[in-house]
Amino acid sequence: MTMPLDTLADVTDEALLILYANGDGAAARSLTLRLxxxxxxxxxxxLGDRAEAEDIAQEAMLRLWRIAAEWRQGEAKVSTWLYRVAANLCTDRLRRRRGVALDDAPEPEDGAPSVLQGMVEADRMRALDAALASLPERQRQAVVLRHIEGMSNPDIAEIMEIGVEAVESLTARGKRALAAALSGKRAALGYEDV
Amino acid sequence: MNDLDDLFALARAEEPSPALLAQVLADAEAVQAKPAPRRSHWRFLRVLLAGAGAFGGMATAALAGVWIGMAEPAPVAAVTEAFLPGTVDLLPTYDFLAEE
Structure with missing residues (x-):
């Protein structure tokens, strides 16, 4: 399916959500492509699992569509609300997963030499996911929101319902732990050639 | 560790599949097609009057107005008499409300 470009790039998420609630199809497309x-x-x-992540993304977006008609303007950022929903859904999944055998978790392929760049990138993503999985959940959440999603500390504090200082502490500790977890894999991930 | 920043950038570049985008958009259209839930009139009135406190105050004032109108206590009766001498009692059957 081909998607048109986001022609409402300058419109805020909240304005788009109101437009969507009023039946605007272009707003639905813009929000879909943006969020x-x-x-x-x-x-x-x-989660470190693409298929599960797609389920979560679809479910979080569905909840956004459902809340649109009752959205209270100015109370929360749409993106913050959405990340909080996604965070809760991920926590539920992780909690359920803990009940299942840990052996089922995907293991990163260690040290397998890969020729193609695509394979190198896949290995690197697996390594990142494995390293992230080794962090406590709150640290992982803070690191992902800060360094991958590029969110500000006050926004992360709102999503995680903690103070800004706690966010700073979690991201700093998380990033250190992540670097430590990955340091032994630099050669395997092809970083020594760079 | 610069490698870490490189990994973060790689993670940011990950794109959703066209199938997922199509599914999310289909959900959006399905929800949009349903009629929006009706908002209760009471909720609308409360929002209009900026909160339950104002609503309670207005309700009390309205009840007090009705009572004063019905009972017409002496001070009010004096004012009414001054402005409208010889006022006709339109609701004589409610005089009992003024009795002590």
């Missing part, structure tokens, strides 16, 4: 990649990237890093 689905963000919520998908977040869920993919939190």
């Amino acid at each position: 689905t990649p963000r919520v998908l990237a977040y869920a993919a890093r939190m």
